[in-house]
Amino acid sequence: xxxxxxxxxxxxxxxxxxxxxxxxxxxxxxxxxxxxxxxxxxxxxxxxxxxxxxxxxxxxxxxxxxxxxxxxxxxxxxxxxxxxxxxxxxxxxxxxxxxxxxxxxxxxxxxxxxxxxxxxxxxxxxxxxxxxxxxxxxxxxxxxxxxxxxxxxxxxxxxxxxxxxxxxxxxxxxxxxxxxxxxxxxxxxxxxxxxxxxxxxxxxxxxx
Amino acid sequence: xxxxxxxxxxxxxxxxxxxxxxxxxxxxxxxxxxxxxxxxxxxxxxxxxxxxxxxxxxxxxxxxxxxxxxxxxxxxxxxxxxxxxxxxxxxxxxxxxxxxxxxxxxxxxxxxxxxxxxxxxxxxxxxxxxxxxxxxxxxxxxxxxxxxxxxxxxxxxxxxxxxxxxxxxxxxxxxxxxxxxxxxxxxxxxxxxxxxxxxxxxxxxxxxxxxxxxxxxxxxxxxxxxxxxxxxxxxxxxxxxxxxxxxxxxxxxxxxxxxxxxxxxxxxxxxxxxxxxxxxxxxxxxxxxxxxxxxxxxxxxxxxxxxxxxxxxxxxxxxx
Numbered sequence: 001x002x003x004x005x006x007x008x009x010x011x012x013x014x015x016x017x018x019x020x021x022x023x024x025x026x027x028x029x030x031x032x033x034x035x036x037x038x039x040x041x042x043x044x045x046x047x048x049x050x051x052x053x054x055x056x057x058x059x060x061x062x063x064x065x066x067x068x069x070x071x072x073x074x075x076x077x078x079x080x081x082x083x084x085x086x087x088x089x090x091x092x093x094x095x096x097x098x099x100x101x102x103x104x105x106x107x108x109x110x111x112x113x114x115x116x117x118x119x120x121x122x123x124x125x126x127x128x129x130x131x132x133x134x135x136x137x138x139x140x141x142x143x144x145x146x147x148x149x150x151x152x153x154x155x156x157x158x159x160x161x162x163x164x165x166x167x168x169x170x171x172x173x174x175x176x177x178x179x180x181x182x183x184x185x186x187x188x189x190x191x192x193x194x195x196x197x198x199x200x201x202x203x204x205x206x207x208x
Numbered sequence: 209x210x211x212x213x214x215x216x217x218x219x220x221x222x223x224x225x226x227x228x229x230x231x232x233x234x235x236x237x238x239x240x241x242x243x244x245x246x247x248x249x250x251x252x253x254x255x256x257x258x259x260x261x262x263x264x265x266x267x268x269x270x271x272x273x274x275x276x277x278x279x280x281x282x283x284x285x286x287x288x289x290x291x292x293x294x295x296x297x298x299x300x301x302x303x304x305x306x307x308x309x310x311x312x313x314x315x316x317x318x319x320x321x322x323x324x325x326x327x328x329x330x331x332x333x334x335x336x337x338x339x340x341x342x343x344x345x346x347x348x349x350x351x352x353x354x355x356x357x358x359x360x361x362x363x364x365x366x367x368x369x370x371x372x373x374x375x376x377x378x379x380x381x382x383x384x385x386x387x388x389x390x391x392x393x394x395x396x397x398x399x400x401x402x403x404x405x406x407x408x409x410x411x412x413x414x415x416x417x418x419x420x421x422x423x424x425x426x427x428x429x430x431x432x433x434x435x436x437x438x439x440x441x442x443x444x445x446x447x448x449x450x451x452x453x454x455x456x457x458x459x460x461x462x463x464x465x466x467x468x469x470x471x472x473x474x475x476x477x478x479x480x481x482x483x484x485x486x487x488x489x490x491x492x493x494x495x496x497x498x499x500x501x502x503x504x505x506x507x508x509x510x511x512x513x514x515x516x517x518x519x520x521x522x523x524x525x526x527x528x
Contacts, residue, residue: 006230006284013289014267021261024253025305038356038365042347049352049366053359205374206352206366207499 034076043177046204050184059191066183069167083167084179093147093170100151100170116150229326232417233286236463237293239411242404243459244297247397251301251358255397258303259296266292266312273321287326291315294334294463297398298456298503300354307348311337331510332467338503351394362392368454369499372446377438380446388453395455402453409462418466421478426461427452429486437494445494456502460489464502470510472517480516485509 035056041048055061064070067077093100106113114120119130131146141149152164162169173179184203188194195202248255270288274281283289295311319333320326342349351367364371368388371379383393391401399405413420430451437445451457456464465471465485472481485505492501509516 003284006228006286007281008284010267010281010283010286010289014264014271014283016264017260017289017292018264018268021257021259021264021305021308024257025261028254028257032357036356037359040353040356047350047353049356051365201374207346207350207370207374 040206041180043204045200046208047206048180048203049206061187065187068183080179081176083173084176085173086176093151098170099172115154229285229287233290235415235417236412237286237290239408239417240293240297240398240463242408243398243401244293246391246401246404247297247301247399250360250391250400251355251397255301257305258299258301258308258397259293261305261308262296262299262312263289263292265309266295266316269313269316270321273317277321279325282325285326287320288316291320291333293398294459295337297459297463298334298338298396300349300351300395301397302354302357303348307341307345311341314340327469329469330513332464332470332506334467335464335503335506335510339507342498342503351396355394360392360394362387365394367394367499368450369493372450373493373499376444377442377446380450383450385449385453388450393454396459399456399459402458405458405462409458412462418462419471419473419478421475422466422471422482423461425479425482426465426486427457427482429483429488430457430461430490431486432483433487433490434494437490451490451493455493455500457489460502460506461486464506465509470513472513474517474519477513477516477519480519481509481513484512484516 036052039050039052041050055066056063063077069083070077092098105111105116127146128143131141131143133143135142151170152162155161156163167173174182181197185195185197188196244259248259266288267283270283271281273279274283292312292315295315296308299308299311315333315337319331319336320329323329338349347353352370355365358365364382368380368383387393389402389406391403393400409418409423412418413423431448434446434448434451438447461482465482472478485508488505488508489501492498492504496504498504
């Protein structure tokens with residue numbers, strides 16, 4: 001081939017490739033799939049690769065085991081960081097710093113002690129003495145359920161806020177990293193499988 | 209009889225295999241298709257987009273430089289296209305368009321043209337581009353991160369070299385070399401289908417488009433060094449076969465280390481160049497900072513190439 005023809009061919013290849021490249025980049029959807037396949041978390045301690053697909057498909061878990069705030073199974077769960085912010089601090093709804101104001105509830109709003117301390121005299125004792133975390137059945141709601149149904153139940157009955165969807169009205173959710181650590185490792189410990197708390201590198205070994 | 213024509217040439221040595229540059233470029237590109245087309249199959253349209261944009265933009269940069277420097281248009285020699293294709297092969301399929309355009313800019317303009325164009329570049333242009341990208345935008349080149357949205361039918365879906373580096377040889381025990389060679393692994397658009405690269409390499413060596421001395425000694429360097437590491441500590445270091453079929457090894461041996469103007473042309477120097485490049489690759493992979501060592505090993509060898517190429521038969525006869 002003469003070099004003139006070579007140059008012509010060069011122009012053709014260049015134009016075709018550029019056109020195809022620009023066209024495809026322009027039309028390809030940049031959005032990730034609705035339900036993630038794998039997730040790469042970037043953190044100060046190193047990247048963590050989380051196989052969402054395998055966790056969903058293989059270990060017999062339900063979505064709400066992890067997406068604990070999404071009780072509506074029909075809608076796609078939202079990102080944990082919608083609530084668990086990087087800087088947020090863990091402040092339970094009750095106790096110091098919590099948003100529940102006992103004095104206001106018991107004295108200002110005009111309720112009986114027994115409206116809440118539903119076991120009568122013993123009522124002053126902590127709800128958690130009877131409503132244990134993790135235990136939840138028909139005869140005895142678990143700790144979280146007990147609180148949620150009582151607090152939210154009354155608010156909604158009276159048409160008040162904070163209601164069911166307004167988590168932040170009562171809680172300041174814990175830090176993002178803490179939420180992940182607690183959930184990932186909590187479940188692994190329950191199963192006796194998957195990386196445990198001291199296996200930092202098993203999760204965080206995916207590069208800086 | 210003296211002819212009046214004087215030829216101004218640069219310094220020796222040269223070698224010529226009798227064909228035009230374009231024939232060589234297009235042959236290497238066609239052979240590379242054996243790895244690129246499977247890459248398109250694995251990664252779909254995003255891979256096609258990246259490859260097309262890389263080839264197109266590399267040629268565009270070449271043309272722009274030709275025009276600015278008022279030199280003859282050289283996109284006909286296919287060298288820029290080849291540079292673009294090789295760069296795309298090394299990248300993950302989901303690479304953003306601007307990384308592709310920067311990559312070809314660095315390769316064509318900084319890696320090649322400012323040194324005087326084809327034949328004058330001391331470093332492999334593609335390796336220069338990749339090295340700069342690896343240092344500047346490592347997250348976009350991290351295969352595990354880049355490919356999180358892909359569903360594959362093999363496991364584990366993690367970049368093999370990172371697995372050994374972070375978790376030791378145990379972590380890759382379940383990966384068998386035949387699977388890896390067939391492209392059942394995470395990697396670049398044109399780097400995972402090892403069978404294709406092997407066939408391409410043999411073809412190019414037989415046709416003389418690349419120097420077998422460099423390719424084979426590069427692979428030998430990998431095998432020997434990986435073997436020694438593996439014998440010393442089999443728990444931390446994977447064996448030679450693993451290193452041959454993962455990362456940029458095969459594309460490095462056949463398409464990167466063999467780049468003409470940055471590699472030697474004498475027999476012994478070629479063997480040394482290849483073998484040391486292979487050894488460096490494993491050193492970087494096993495004890496260095498980077499997950500893969502091919503790019504940096506090629507650059508280091510490019511750097512010492514002029515020195516190595518000095519090892520050649522003494523000229524017989526009088527010295528002028």
